[in-house]
Amino acid sequence: MTLRDARKDLLAGAVFIGFGLAFAVTATTYEVGTLLRMGPGFFPLALGGILVVLGVLIAVTGFLAASGGEIGTVPWRALVLLLAAILFFGSTVRDLGLVPALFVAVLLASFAGRGVRLVPALFIAVALTALSVLIFVYALQLRLSLLGPWLGG
């Protein structure tokens, strides 16, 4: 029985305890109220407490069983690029417009794949941007401006 074998369950337990505490502690800053007149804090406080208990149980049973298995590799580059793509799109689509925001986001995302070179990635970004504009703006008539205020759209 080693910590290494149980780390999956220990970490999972820690994540749940963390969320449970965060919600429960924040909930106490709202009015908790009584059973008859429940305040906004009541439900999250109760659930947060339950989540902490569950997190502890997961960690303890995991520690006793010690059979979590390997966590495996994490594709850090892909992870960062994909999240960057999404956050970029979200923060710029209003001001830059759909076309530039999407183009950059897709370009970032396509570099998350292995051994992707610049030219094919550019090609994917151009093709997907064009396709999305066709589908969402022309076919589905979503009112998204192609170029935003920053680009004079």
Place this chain on the structure above:
Amino acid sequence: MGVLDGLALGFETAFTPTNLLFCLIGVALGTAVGVLPGIGPTATMGMLLPITFGFDPVTSLIMLAGIYYGAQYGGSTTAILINLPGESSAAVTAIDGHEMAKRGRAGKALATAALGSFFAGTVATVVVALVATPISRAALNFGPAEFFSLIVLGLIASITLASGSTLKALAMIVLGLLLGTVGQDLGTGVPRFTFGVPELYQGLQFVSLAVGLFGVAEIIRNLEGDMTRSVMVEKVEKLRLEREDFRRIRMPVLRGTALGSVLGVLPGAGHVLASFVSYSVEKRASKHPEEFGKGAIEGVAGPESANNAAAQTSFIPLLTLGLPANSIMALLVGALLIQGIVPGPNVINDEPELFWGLIVSFWIGNLFLVLLNLPLIGVWVKMLTIPYRWLFPAIIAFAAIGTYSLNRNPYDVYAIAFFAILGYVLIKLGCEPAPLLLGFVLGPLLEENLRRALTISRGDATVFVTRPLSLTLLLLAAVAFVVAVLPAVRRKREVVFEEED
């Protein structure tokens, strides 16, 4: 309204050109995502949900539902042809289906799957039509206490059939419930967990949650390994079944349909359970059990019928009680809410076109699927050769646009990233994402009914166990919980015993 009048209304509704078109689009898209690796029906429906905002409610539901059962078909196709079940319920089909393909009988396996599914889908559609009205009528007598207990039962039962740790699934549900409280509190109007950001007052978008958890987190998972697959597809020919084949699949299809119709109603992975049970039943019933695992046509016919029947009957809890049985149904709840329809026992009476139109569309959709899958099988096989480096940027793009277009709120897009990270970490740590989505969708309902029940009872918490129906539902939840925990207990005991030996 009687069942026949209802069905007549349903045919009238479903047979409009628009609804036929979107039914076709739905099942075709469903087949595509069922075939394509790395994207499932949950993420697809999440991405498409925002664009259904402008549709008629019936049209929107018809298309979204089509994606769900279409994906079951597509998943079976890849299970048979390349031994890669696109959907978990098709895992059983892969056992004998792929063996048949290796022996040059891929065409027969595909035809059996398609015809069995069609038959099962047709029967199950009738089952839904017959049982829905009485169930929803009974549920009209439910008060807030009963609904609270029913939701608890639904949540607990959904983890009974989940794979993996029960404790983790339970924790995922609670985390989902908590994430569902973010935003303005319905009872008092106080903003909760919004960090003072006004954009969060409406709460976290569950579209963001669905695409983050089931779309983006899944992509990160896939990029862990090498996704350059070399697909060796067996040649598909001889789609026709002979008299002898029909004789062999007749009983398995019937039994599979019956099993699937019943088990599909169960919350959680009812359709997966149905196909597994059907397979073991057929193996036991067969005069040649030794053929199973070596390309027995019964091993395709039974499970395929079972999972498709279950896919249809899993709509029963949603349509009659407003209770989603799995993450797909939870998405449909979201689709209804976007349209301003509150799912529940009133839907059948208040929105008869929606209810009956959807049911009839199941049958039409199944017919489309047979037509789409048998003659056009070559097209779907071609799709398997689309490289993943093309696919995942497209998923990112569609997810981002779809989510943003819902409210033009950048925070909805940021939430995708948050849920992607959260989902990836939790999946890595051995937690299934589906219970979280279910909890998230049901959280506000649970809180509202809890409040209302306690207000009515003047703060007396015993109301949940003194009302007989509520008590029964809670007892059922307790039983479901014990069942969920039991196998784990048994396994733990075995481990202990081994150590003592």
